[in-house]
Amino acid sequence: MTVNVPMLPLLAGFGVLLALALMWRAGRRRAKAAAEAARTGVRLVSLAGRVLLGGAVMLGVQWLVVTHPDNTTLLVGVLAVPDLFAAYVLTKALTVSAIDAPVRRRGGQR
Structure with missing residues (x-):
């Protein structure tokens, strides 16, 4: 028995x-x-959320201490320490902290 398949349907x-x-x-x-x-x-949304949450916490503590200005040392400390945190957060946000490896098109991971 011979099967004869035309070339056009095969191609x-x-x-x-x-x-x-x-x-x-x-x-x-x-x-x-x-x-x-x-x-x-x-990643971007996560970083923005952390910055906003940190800022809200600092604002709340500052507001609490400023509304009760009995202790000058505490007032200066509460106003100075968040500046350090803000500087750290801004430095981290504006610095490249992760290097994404280029995606290999062929061959996968080596």
Whole structure:
């Protein structure tokens, strides 16, 4: 028994399989890029949240001490110490603290 398959349908079938494989790879790359972009956005929002929370805590303590100015040393300390925290937070926020490794296109991790 001999099977006679015409060349055109055979080539069309291989073409369809190749197109599906290429579409699958492109979708995978796009998904990786979207995940990396989401991770970067989350880092920024997380840092902003920590800065705002720290600022709110410092403001609350300062307000409490300023409304009761009985002790001058405590007043100066409460106004000076948050400046150190603010300087630290600003320095950390404006300094690159993580180096993201470049994504390898072929071969994965080495």
